[in-house]
Amino acid sequence: SQELEQSPQSLIVQEGKNLTINCTSSKTLYGLYWYKQKYGEGLIFLMMLQKGGEEKSHEKITAKLDEKKQQSSLHITASQPSHAGIYLCGAVLLNDMRFGAGTRLTVKP
Amino acid sequence: GAVVSQHPSWVICKSGTSVKIECRSLDFQATTMFWYRQFPKQSLMLMATSNEGSKATYEQGVEKDKFLINHASLTLSTLTVTSAHPEDSSFYICSARDSTAGGPPDTQYFGPGTRLTVL
Numbered sequence: 001s002q003e004l005e006q007s008p009q010s011l012i013v014q015e016g017k018n019l020t021i022n023c024t025s026s027k028t029l030y031g032l033y034w035y036k037q038k039y040g041e042g043l044i045f046l047m048m049l050q051k052g053g054e055e056k057s058h059e060k061i062t063a064k065l066d067e068k069k070q071q072s073s074l075h076i077t078a079s080q081p082s083h084a085g086i087y088l089c090g091a092v093l094l095n096d097m098r099f100g101a102g103t104r105l106t107v108k109p
Numbered sequence: 110g111a112v113v114s115q116h117p118s119w120v121i122c123k124s125g126t127s128v129k130i131e132c133r134s135l136d137f138q139a140t141t142m143f144w145y146r147q148f149p150k151q152s153l154m155l156m157a158t159s160n161e162g163s164k165a166t167y168e169q170g171v172e173k174d175k176f177l178i179n180h181a182s183l184t185l186s187t188l189t190v191t192s193a194h195p196e197d198s199s200f201y202i203c204s205a206r207d208s209t210a211g212g213p214p215d216t217q218y219f220g221p222g223t224r225l226t227v228l
Contacts, residue, residue, distance in 0.1 A: 039149055039150070040200050040224050041222065042202070042219060042220065043202070043219045045219075088152060088153065090153075092217075095158070096155055097143065097155075097204065097217050098155065099152045099153045099154075101151075102152045104150075
């Protein structure tokens, strides 16, 4: 079973639309990481959240960690084809980083 | 920022041969490194935790005799896929945890990955 539940598994949106990806854990998250990746390529670090209620933004991507620190959301505003890829949430749950199953985002021009 | 390199970036080998992949932390020391494997359309799955100067810890279902890990120094861990078979073809990514003080705890820095194809 996945320690981090990520949803949706895949997402197809029209360019310009907003979208949200969720990541949920049954355990308290002491550090939640968001990465972007294309299969066969390295991970692109997007942002890290640590504090309950924390929110960070980078360009058109905003990530939040809820007060209980068990759920995070990644929101993309006015999506562009360049946003396409696989989005992974990761968290150190024991002594190592585990990942959600990933969300494959397709942005149609 | 912290940089982790992997070598080679891609490798093609014949079935039955062994392949070594190197993971290096370039500007920091890492007592702990991690090896992940990723199959197409799947997420990263932790294979093993590599500890400098001691034996690696393998995740359930990962054969330690097939995936040999050596972490002989604070900046280098190697993964050797022994007697590789086509089902071992995958994308292998390593990460390293900065052992020095300061910065967010448990931060891992990821290498660019190695694509292994076994014919």
